[in-house]
Amino acid sequence: MHKPALTDKNIHPLLKNRWSPRSFDSRPVEADKLQRIFEAARWAPSSFNEQPWRFMLGIKGDETWDKIYDSLLEWNRQWAVTAPVLVMAIGSTHYDKTGKESDIYKYDVGQAIAHLTFQVMEEGLMMHQMGGFSKKKAIAHFDIPEQYHPLTVSAMGYQADPELLPEEFAKMEYNERRRNALNEQVFSGRFGQAAPVVE
Numbered sequence: 001m002h003k004p005a006l007t008d009k010n011i012h013p014l015l016k017n018r019w020s021p022r023s024f025d026s027r028p029v030e031a032d033k034l035q036r037i038f039e040a041a042r043w044a045p046s047s048f049n050e051q052p053w054r055f056m057l058g059i060k061g062d063e064t065w066d067k068i069y070d071s072l073l074e075w076n077r078q079w080a081v082t083a084p085v086l087v088m089a090i091g092s093t094h095y096d097k098t099g100k101e102s103d104i105y106k107y108d109v110g111q112a113i114a115h116l117t118f119q120v121m122e123e124g125l126m127m128h129q130m131g132g133f134s135k136k137k138a139i140a141h142f143d144i145p146e147q148y149h150p151l152t153v154s155a156m157g158y159q160a161d162p163e164l165l166p167e168e169f170a171k172m173e174y175n176e177r178r179r180n181a182l183n184e185q186v187f188s189g190r191f192g193q194a195a196p197v198v199e
């Protein structure tokens, strides 16, 4: 199933075709694909090149997958159960070099995930990010040190027929994709004033 963004201008096909399905095939993801996916994240830029991202990689059948799955909220568990890969993104709240608190680590981790997502698409896979999970459970399951915060879980894999999902979720696969207009997002002069190029 394809659900390309109805863009006003042409953009890169991988960005246009990315969306967040909930129907995943249980077919395993090849190791070399996973290696390239994490290599893409590795080369994301970050503040002071500190690379504050860490990932827990769960492959269905292993203990890490079970623990990540267990930390998901019930809503997400219902559909993520077939995902062959679950990835928990974790961020370092302090700079390693100076020990100072970072006010930007979530931005860096998000950017690494954006890189990773692009490679996921390039590999013919799909991904669905989730904020709906118990951070408390994640910390306990993986003995995450105090300096690190779990931020998101992503389900990854080959897409399956939406009709295989529970009815409620199957319907949602067909929901229209919407975005706010560019003139509500890109400003010049003062905050809130649309930049002429996007008016």
Ligand SMILES: Cc1cc2nc3c(=O)[nH]c(=O)nc-3n(C[C@H](O)[C@H](O)[C@H](O)COP(=O)(O)O)c2cc1C
Residues within 6 Å of the ligand: 018, 019, 020, 021, 076, 128, 129, 130, 131, 132, 133, 152, 177
């Ligand atoms: C940080 C983040 C957290 C999200 N949390 C959830 C979640 O817990 N459950 C869920 O079903 N979708 C979740 N989503 C998916 C968003 O709802 C989805 O990306 C958004 O509706 C846009 O749809 P699209 O990705 O198909 O363009 C999350 C996405 C992001 C980026």
